[in-house]
Amino acid sequence: MGPELHYQMIISRTAELRxxxxxxxxxxxxxxxxxxxxxxGLRRSLFGKFSAA
Structure with a gap:
């Protein structure tokens, strides 16, 4: 495998991982x-019920 092909494979794999x-x-x-x-939402509705009562 030539260095250019290896470099292209690394670039391709890096893009996939990103x-x-x-x-x-x-x-x-x-x-x-x-x-x-x-x-x-549950906390707000619970406190809203307490403060309205």
């Missing part, structure tokens, strides 16, 4: 936002 990392990061951000929204 894409996978970006996708993984996006999924984790969405999961964290959903969790924060669900937990925060």
């Amino acid at each position: 894409t996978e990392a970006a996708d993984h990061r996006r999924v984790r951000q969405v999961e964290a936002a959903k969790k924060e929204r669900s937990e925060g």
Whole structure:
């Protein structure tokens, strides 16, 4: 395998890994936002009930 081909393979694999990392990061951000929204919504409604009573 020539050095140019090896270099191109490295560049290609690096691009694939960066894409996978970006996708993984996006999924984790969405999961964290959903969790924060669900937990925060319950707390706000609970406190709202206490303060209104």
